[in-house]
Amino acid sequence: WLRRCTHYLFIVVVAVNSTLLTINAGDYIFYTDWAWTSYTVFSISQTLMLIVGATYYLTFTGVPGTATYYGLIMTVYTWVAKAAWFSLGYPYDFIVTPVWLPSAMLLDLVYWATKKSKHSLILFGGVLVGMSLPLFNMVNLITVADPLETAFKYPRPTLTPYMTPIEPQVGRFYNSPVALGAGAGAVLACTFAALGCKLNTW
Numbered sequence: 001w002l003r004r005c006t007h008y009l010f011i012v013v014v015a016v017n018s019t020l021l022t023i024n025a026g027d028y029i030f031y032t033d034w035a036w037t038s039y040t041v042f043s044i045s046q047t048l049m050l051i052v053g054a055t056y057y058l059t060f061t062g063v064p065g066t067a068t069y070y071g072l073i074m075t076v077y078t079w080v081a082k083a084a085w086f087s088l089g090y091p092y093d094f095i096v097t098p099v100w101l102p103s104a105m106l107l108d109l110v111y112w113a114t115k116k117s118k119h120s121l122i123l124f125g126g127v128l129v130g131m132s133l134p135l136f137n138m139v140n141l142i143t144v145a146d147p148l149e150t151a152f153k154y155p156r157p158t159l160t161p162y163m164t165p166i167e168p169q170v171g172r173f174y175n176s177p178v179a180l181g182a183g184a185g186a187v188l189a190c191t192f193a194a195l196g197c198k199l200n201t202w
Helices: 002-025 027-035 036-061 066-089 100-113 117-144 147-153 179-200
Strands: none
Touching: 002 036, 002 066, 036 066, 036 100, 036 117, 036 179, 066 100, 100 117, 117 179
16 A cells, blocks of 8 residues: 555656756746756756656556656646646747657667566666657757747846856857766666666565
8 A cells, every 4th residue: 555655656746846847947047047057957857857757667567668658647747837837927838849758768668678677677778768868858949939039028037146147158068968968867867767666676
C-alpha cells in the first residue's frame, strides 16, 4: 500500500516539477537577460526530471513504452499549465513542442533492446537521454515566439539596481549551449537514472 501510494505521488510530483521547469525555461524576461546560460541550465534540469521519473515508472511497471507515456504526461501537464497562464495574460505560446517524447522513446528502446537490463538502462539510456534532450530543446526554442520580440511587446517593470541582471557573457566560457547541455546531461542523467531504479528497491 505504501509503495503504491509513493509511486503515484512520485509520478505527479516529478511531472509537475518538470512542467514548472519548462515554463520557466520559456520565461521571456529570464531568457532575454541570460540567453544561452538559461537555455543550458534548463536543458539539464529537464533532462534530469525526465530521466528520474521515466526510469522509475519504467522499472516499476517493467513494460517498455512506459517512459514514452511518462513523457506524454509531462507534455499534457505543460499544455494545461501554459494554457492557464496564457489565459491570465502572461505572454506564453500555447503550443509547446513535446521535446521529451523522442528522448523517452530512446529510453524505452534501450530497455527493450537490452531485454530489460537495468544496468544498460542506466548507462546507455542515461547517455542517450542526456545527449538528445538539449538538441530537441533547441528545436523547441526555434519554434516558439522570438523572446526579444515578446520582451518589447510586454515591457518589464523597472527593476531596482540590485535586481538588474548582469550582461550575459555568451561565448566566454563555451561556444555551444547544446554541446555543454548534452555533455553535462549525459553524465548527470546516468546518476539520476540509477536513482530512478533505486527508488523501486527501497
